Amino acid sequence: MNNPKTLCVAGASGLVGSNIVKAALAKGYRVNGTMRDAEDESKRPYLMALPGAAERLTLFSADTAQSDSFDAALEGADAVFIACFPPIYKGKDGTPAKDLDRQRGYDEIVKPVKEGCMNVFEAAARKNVKTVILCSSTSSTNPPEPVAVKTEENAVSDAEVQMNAGKFTAAEKIVMETAAKDFCDAHGMRLSIIIPTMMLGPVILPQHLEGDSHHLIVGLNKGEQVLHKETPAGSMSLSHIEDVAALFLAAYEKPDASGRYFAVYDSWPWRDLYAEFAKHAPASAMPQPLEGEPEEPTRFDFTRRDSLGVTMRDIPTTIAQMFDWLKTEPFSTRH
Ligand SMILES: NC(=O)c1ccc[n+]([C@@H]2O[C@H](COP(=O)([O-])OP(=O)(O)OC[C@H]3O[C@@H](n4cnc5c(N)ncnc54)[C@H](OP(=O)(O)O)[C@@H]3O)[C@@H](O)[C@H]2O)c1
Structure with a gap:
């Protein structure tokens, strides 16, 4: 089922990017993938082992600090998926983002993401790539006045408010989204922005088990309390990583898709998430129960998400599949 189209996946x-690569290869696309060092032997073999990769995946070295480094990967691409802006949590000298003053927070956290993103967009424009699917984050969805039910239209952070509150790592996302939209409007490009949250599911590179979400589950699976000694009253949004990848592909394949899309299945109180985790993990991993009732979780209107036509796994299924996969001891033969 070869597909003549080539897709570029930056990151x-x-x-996120490796799951987009996997999903695109599974649909028969040719994929040009980027990372800073395409020869990195701790990463490359896992990508090249994906079904279809040997025939249809080419990896390129590209750094967001240098626009023309993306040119080769974008050559002949029908669309670019941009998932190469992991959050920056520290200033240049290692100072935590929240401890930076306004100027340093902007210069060292927000500006590099904005400029790096524009570097990728300028390369896409140079190579006449007219469709962009950009990965953002729910940290761009916190308006100054809270809303009862979040939609992609009303849940828009205010960068100035966030920066004035020292939330530079969150502000970088809405600044990136705004710059991307302005660029695409000016250059006649179709832009979809996918907004994920905590994602679970099988990972393609072992390094991803060290990311915050997977690190939590790996620890729980071993009976360790990782994040919480006591169950928090708050909530967490969650989705299956493969469903997020499917949303990216759907936003590309649906010709009239544009604008923001939540890539969240739902938000649950930690109390209820831990009740699910407890079905799969040893009791020693569980935090002390919550005293009293949890806070109301974030509520979403998923009309736009569902317009992309992806059936997402519910939270119990996502959690069960995550633990089932971990119990197969993935990567153990390679390490
Ligand atoms: N992970 C989550 O739980 C989560 C939740 C919500 C939203 N998101 C969003 O999802 C997006 C992707 O996050 P992720 O978790 O997939 O990040 P990740 O696993 O850290 O991957 C980041 C990718 O970007 C590449 N990259 C990093 N710095 C680069 C640079 N200067 N130039 C070019 N490429 C660079 C990395 O490649 P190399 O390191 O190999 O060069 C890697 O391919 C981000 O926008 C993030 O905010 C993630």
Whole structure:
């Protein structure tokens, strides 16, 4: 089922990007993937082992600090998926983002993401790539006045408010989204912005088991309390990583798709998430129960998400599949 179209995935070695690569290969596309070092032997073999990769995946070295480094990967591509802006949590000298002053927070956290993103968009424009699917984050969905039910239209963070509150790592996402939209409007490009949250599911590179979400589950699976000694009153949004990848592909394949799309299945209180985790993990991993009732979880309107036509796994299924996969001891033969 070969597909003549070539898709560029910027950030192919990332948690999100590698799953987009896998999903695109499974649909028969040719894929040009980027990472900073395409020869990195700790990453490359896992991508090249994906079904279809030997025939249809080419990896390129590209750094967002240098626009023309993306040119080769974008040559002949029908669309670019941009998932190469992991959040920056520290300033240049290692100072935590929240401790930076306004100027340093902007210069060292927000500006590099904005400029790096524009470097990728300028390369796409140079190579006449007219469709962009950009990965953002729910950290761009916190408006100054809270809303009862979040939609992609009303849940828009205000960068100035966030920066004035020292939330530079969150502000970088809405600044990136705004710059991307302005660029695409000016250049006649179709832009979809996918907004994920915590994602679970099988990972393609072992390094991804060290990311915050997977690190939590790996620890729980071993009976360790990782994040919480006591169950928090708050909530967490969740989705299956493969469903997120499917949303990216759907936003590309649906010719009238544009704008923001939540890539969240739902938000649950931690109390209820831990009740699910407890079905799969040893009791020693569980935090102390919550005293009293949890806070109301974030509520979403998923009309736009569902317009992409992807059936997403519910939270119990996602959690069960995550633990089932871990119990197969993935990567153990390679390490
Ligand atoms: N992971 C989550 O739980 C989560 C949740 C919500 C939203 N998101 C969003 O999803 C997006 C992708 O995150 P992720 O978790 O997939 O990140 P990740 O696993 O850290 O992957 C980041 C990717 O970007 C590449 N990259 C990093 N710095 C680069 C640079 N300077 N130039 C070019 N490429 C660079 C990395 O490649 P190399 O390191 O190999 O060069 C890698 O392919 C981000 O926008 C993030 O905010 C993630």
